[in-house]
Amino acid sequence: MRKIQVQGVHHITIVGSTRQSALDFWEGVLGMPFIFEQPNLGKADESHLYFDPGDGRLLTVFTNEERVDARRPAPREVGSMEHLAFNVSRATFTQVPARLRERGIDFIERDRGFMNSIYLQDPNGMKVELACYKFETPEGHRAADVLMRAHQLRVERGDHHIGDEHLADAIEDLLAERERLEH
Structure with missing residues (x-):
């Protein structure tokens, strides 16, 4: 049987709470430009917000003004996503702890051997990682x-x-x- 060959992540969609909560975190904290909003064409009571995570692809968030921020760790069980990681430059990485402290956001910093990581949670408890490789990729390689x-x-x-x-x-x-x- 022939396999289906993927060519990268197209987009990631997250179930969020309110529009403002999504804007405050994804654009306000993580600096992802808000691109546009439209109705969720698969669920009439939700809006669909689109953000640029920095590589021209998309991160989207379903929102509903009737929901509230979960403010608890997201479930970590079989079939759940453990965390979502975003690349940041070394210069940005060194500034992250102070900027998170300014906002009162808890985080954990880890040395992963080949990269450094900072973990925090979005308003609904989803773990987000800000990652920075310890190397520069040589030209012509990945x-x-x-x-x-x-x-x-x-x-x-x-x-x-x-x-x-x-x-x-x-x-x-x-x-x-x-x-x-x-x-």
């Missing part, structure tokens, strides 16, 4: 190329997780391979 090679090096060396040395060596390997192919 971040996934660097990570696949770094993982391979980590496994070959018997290391617990991907670290800076794996990333540096992976980038060096990718650039050397490109050099060999060009000559």
